[in-house]
Amino acid sequence: MARRLAIQVPSLFGCDVADPVSAIEEMDFVHADTRQSVIGKLVRQLRIDTVVHMAVTVDSAAEDRLAHETNVIGTMNVLAGCAGPASPVRRLVVKSSQAVYGAAPGDPSFLTEQVAGSDRPAYGLKRDLLEMEQLAQEFSLRTSGCSVCTLRLGYRVGEGTKLGSYLSLPIVPTFAGFDPRLQLLHEDDAAEAFVRATRGAHEGVFNVAADGIVLLSQAIAIMGGKAVPILPPYGRWLGRLALHAAGVDLPEHLTDVLAFGSVADCSSLAAAFGWKPAYNTRAVIDSLARGKDVEVIESPSPPQEYELQVYLQRRRRRERNGHAHAALALRC
Amino acid sequence: MLTAQRTTALASKELRRRSRKAKVVAPPRASLLRVPKPIRRLQRRAPIYAIQGINGLSTRLREMTGREVIDMNRVMEVIQFLYRQGELARRGPNYLVDDFGFDAEWTESFLSVFKVLYRDYWRVETTGIEYVPATGRALLVANHAGVLPWDGTMIKTAMFAEHPHPRHVRALVASLFMGMPMLSWFLRRTGQTVGHPDDTRRLLEQDELVLVFPEGVKGTGKPFKDRYRLRRFGRGGFVSTAIRAGSPIIPVSVVGSEEIYPMIADFAPMARLFGLPYFPVTPMWPWLGPLGMIPLPSKWRIQFHPPVHTEAHPPSAADDNHLVMTISDEVRNTIQKGIYDNLKLRRGVFV
Numbered sequence: 204m205a206r207r208l209a210i211q212v213p214s215l216f217g218c219d220v221a222d223p224v225s226a227i228e229e230m231d232f233v234h235a236d237t238r239q240s241v242i243g244k245l246v247r248q249l250r251i252d253t254v255v256h257m258a259v260t261v262d263s264a265a266e267d268r269l270a271h272e273t274n275v276i277g278t279m280n281v282l283a284g285c286a287g288p289a290s291p292v293r294r295l296v297v298k299s300s301q302a303v304y305g306a307a308p309g310d311p312s313f314l315t316e317q318v319a320g321s322d323r324p325a326y327g328l329k330r331d332l333l334e335m336e337q338l339a340q341e342f343s344l345r346t347s348g349c350s351v352c353t354l355r356l357g358y359r360v361g362e363g364t365k366l367g368s369y370l371s372l373p374i375v376p377t378f379a380g381f382d383p384r385l386q387l388l389h390e391d392d393a394a395e396a397f398v399r400a401t402r403g404a405h406e407g408v409f410n411v412a413a414d415g416i417v418l419l420s421q422a423i424a425i426m427g428g429k430a431v432p433i434l435p436p437y438g439r440w441l442g443r444l445a446l447h448a449a450g451v452d453l454p455e456h457l458t459d460v461l462a463f464g465s466v467a468d469c470s471s472l473a474a475a476f477g478w479k480p481a482y483n484t485r486a487v488i489d490s491l492a493r494g495k496d497v498e499v500i501e502s503p504s505p506p507q508e509y510e511l512q513v514y515l516q517r518r519r520r521r522e523r524n525g526h527a528h529a530a531l532a533l534r535c
Numbered sequence: 536m537l538t539a540q541r542t543t544a545l546a547s548k549e550l551r552r553r554s555r556k557a558k559v560v561a562p563p564r565a566s567l568l569r570v571p572k573p574i575r576r577l578q579r580r581a582p583i584y585a586i587q588g589i590n591g592l593s594t595r596l597r598e599m600t601g602r603e604v605i606d607m608n609r610v611m612e613v614i615q616f617l618y619r620q621g622e623l624a625r626r627g628p629n630y631l632v633d634d635f636g637f638d639a640e641w642t643e644s645f646l647s648v649f650k651v652l653y654r655d656y657w658r659v660e661t662t663g664i665e666y667v668p669a670t671g672r673a674l675l676v677a678n679h680a681g682v683l684p685w686d687g688t689m690i691k692t693a694m695f696a697e698h699p700h701p702r703h704v705r706a707l708v709a710s711l712f713m714g715m716p717m718l719s720w721f722l723r724r725t726g727q728t729v730g731h732p733d734d735t736r737r738l739l740e741q742d743e744l745v746l747v748f749p750e751g752v753k754g755t756g757k758p759f760k761d762r763y764r765l766r767r768f769g770r771g772g773f774v775s776t777a778i779r780a781g782s783p784i785i786p787v788s789v790v791g792s793e794e795i796y797p798m799i800a801d802f803a804p805m806a807r808l809f810g811l812p813y814f815p816v817t818p819m820w821p822w823l824g825p826l827g828m829i830p831l832p833s834k835w836r837i838q839f840h841p842p843v844h845t846e847a848h849p850p851s852a853a854d855d856n857h858l859v860m861t862i863s864d865e866v867r868n869t870i871q872k873g874i875y876d877n878l879k880l881r882r883g884v885f886v
Contacts, residue, residue, distance in 0.1 A: 384635075425628045
């Protein structure tokens with residue numbers, strides 16, 4: 204995502220606790236922790252006008268407390284850093300997840316943005332995400348000059364995701380008597396959605412998920428695995444424990460999704476952004492099956508001497524003018 | 536052109552010179568397990584011989600007794616069904632389901648089973664099927680009875696057995712059934728969806744035929760002594776959805792579904808244990824185990840009534856509670872009257 208942004212934005216600052224996966228020339232990188240309130244200092248000193256908050260963990264198996272710390276407290280700190288009358292931040296993009304809806308048999312077949320936070324008792328991650336979104340919404344209400352865009356990303360099956368590794372098992376234990384509809388999102392589309400949200404002036408909450416669905420059994424068959432309905436249909440935590448014992452980590456929110464399915468309605472995204480994900484769900488699962496889910500990009504070539512000079516000159520000039528149009532990307 | 540030919544000729548000569556003798560690769564032979572050819576041929580033709588045999592037997596029996604003992608059409612239907620199931624099992628993951636999870640091909644493969652139930656088991660007599668439009672949206676509203684939703688299945692089958700333009704009916708199901716293993720999977724796969732106003736709207740906007748049971752589980756779970764007495768029709772939500780979607784309402788009366796499982800009692804503690812709205816006790820269930828789930832062969836009648844043209848009202852009328860409740864009552868009365876009419880037409884419960 205940062206790579207895509209780098210082409211379009213004059214200057215880009217990254218911020219994470221860990222080293223970036225790949226170095227991007229146009230991005231300055233800061234080792235920082237959202238849990239500390241360094242964001243405020245960073246934002247004010249670099250006069251950053253767009254903050255993309257991606258330090259939200261969704262795909263963690265256990266450690267509810269840690270996820271809460273990152274998601275809710277981290278967001279709180281980021282928002283606090285961006286708040287205040289002197290803040291230069293004009294746009295805030297917050298990452299959320301489709302997991303905010305959870306999955307229940309009584310849900311409508313297509314979840315619109317308004318469905319979230321109904322009266323059901325929310326558990327761990329879902330409650331955290333709801334709280335986080337609420338914080339973002341409060342921030343947007345309180346801060347008049349800043350537009351907040353929250354993206355609820357669909358379930359992703361890229362490398363290293365829990366759902367992806369679950370679907371890639373040779374023998375996939377499923378919940379007996381359930382074959383839910385799956386809706387996924389390609390990593391490329393997720394990145395593209397962020398870029399568009401950063402560049403555009405969209406305000407509000409948007410579902411971002413691929414078109415169409417596949418059935419779970421279909422997805423497993425495409426992946427070349429064998430679905431074995433052995434997990435108990437009632438008491439899904441029991442099945443989760445059994446999977447854990449067998450070495451498969453399945454987060455709590457995914458157990459419900461794998462029983463009842465969760466499909467989001469992305470019409471408001473299409474209406475506001477004028478864009479919809481390029482991959483449909485079938486294409487996402489196909490690309491995972493082909494093992495080509497990693498984004499193929501040419502290795503970053505060193506900038507030509509002339510271009511580098513131009514860039515530095517431009518940057519110096521802008522710094523003299525005392526205003527930098529910059530984007531801060533936080534990733535985790 | 537010439538040079539190209541020469542080069543290819545050269546290349547082939549060169550290749551021929553360099554090539555070694557090709558190895559003959561024969562398929563591995565399992566000499567011990569290999570079945571002789573005549574037996575293999577017999578295996579291949581066994582189904583045809585079986586059909587011919589049954590056919591001969593059927594003719595013989597007809598000559599002997601003077602009536603149809605083995606109906607060849609029936610037999611062929613069974614064979615076709617089995618063959619189709621085999622094909623469906625072999626199609627792999629490359630099939631399309633719509634966004635609701637509806638697999639039309641798979642659903643149609645079960646129609647022959649349901650048609651047997653429709654024609655021979657419950658001997659359904661359907662009237663007024665001409666009121667159902669061949670194209671375009673419509674909301675079918677029916678009474679709900681019997682412990683399991685067989686009435687929905689039979690309305691769906693009626694569309695295929697009787698209507699000149701067969702269409703799939705998409706029924707709305709209580710969210711509770713959607714949470715049940717097996718049932719949730721089967722219902723979604725055959726085109727049903729959750730009874731949520733949003734789903735109804737989406738289906739109607741796709742010009743589908745939607746079936747709704749406003750009584751919900753209050754209808755299916757009512758005791759036998761209350762049979763054919765309609766329960767409350769929800770809060771008239773189906774009417775406002777129909778008005779918003781600009782779709783006519785077609786009331787449907789079903790008679791016969793009440794007697795398939797005469798529910799003499801509701802064992803509430805068991806229902807609470809399994810999270811069900813009711814736990815039925817019938818003369819057979821749960822005493823006979825799975826056998827108790829076999830529905831009784833009552834005589835059924837289904838009547839489709841003339842449509843109520845809710846599309847004549849503007850969408851804003853959906854918020855007019857008075858109008859909504861008036862239409863809801865009108866539909867309810869039509870269905871109740873249809874039930875009484877059909878009960879009179881029926882000679883007995885099982886004939």
